[in-house]
Amino acid sequence: MVKQTRHVLIGLDGSDCSKHALKWALDNVVRDKDLLFLVIAFQPQLVPLALGPDMEVQFTNPPDNEIEKMMSQCNDYLEQIGTEVIGERSIEYKLLSLQGDPRDVFPAVCDKEQIDMVVVGSRGMGAIKRLLVGSVSDALVHNLKVPVTVVHPPETNEAKQM
Numbered sequence: 001m002v003k004q005t006r007h008v009l010i011g012l013d014g015s016d017c018s019k020h021a022l023k024w025a026l027d028n029v030v031r032d033k034d035l036l037f038l039v040i041a042f043q044p045q046l047v048p049l050a051l052g053p054d055m056e057v058q059f060t061n062p063p064d065n066e067i068e069k070m071m072s073q074c075n076d077y078l079e080q081i082g083t084e085v086i087g088e089r090s091i092e093y094k095l096l097s098l099q100g101d102p103r104d105v106f107p108a109v110c111d112k113e114q115i116d117m118v119v120v121g122s123r124g125m126g127a128i129k130r131l132l133v134g135s136v137s138d139a140l141v142h143n144l145k146v147p148v149t150v151v152h153p154p155e156t157n158e159a160k161q162m
Helices: 018-030 065-087 104-115 127-133 136-143 157-161
Strands: 007-012 034-043 047-051 057-060 092-099 117-121 148-151
Touching: 007 018, 007 065, 007 104, 018 092, 018 117, 018 148, 034 065, 092 104, 104 136, 117 136, 117 157, 127 157, 136 148
Parallel strands: 007 034, 007 117, 034 092, 117 148
Antiparallel strands: 047 057
16 A cells, blocks of 8 residues: 655755755655654754863863754744745644754654655765765665655856856
8 A cells, every 4th residue: 555645854054055955855755644854953053162181182072052943943944944045835844953963853753753755955066075074865865765865956057167
């Protein structure tokens, strides 16, 4: 029996690339009966705590109120992007702001929410930067059990002229 409602995860990070991926998914993938999960994963930056006995800087997580502030900002962003991009379309969606690395958070959401497909944007990192910091989209493509669509940013006029 074919599942009537597909669960589609759209990974967002506040960038124009991820917003473009959401628009692309709405135009090319999402159907009226689908349930969208707009997900943003954030990682608080560690803050220096003190110098240790060996003169190395020790780091700790930011205070809880800073993490709550980040969570609130992420929630506000998701609400704004949901209203702005999805607008009047009759598509049901859920907003999820979660703390952690998206390479860990998105697979957990996929398992918990029985996600059928993931759509993320590509930032177009070069090979060296991707090697050093890792690509979220690359990790998802290789590690998720569901289809992952990586949407590249639209070409700019400058890129077209080259």
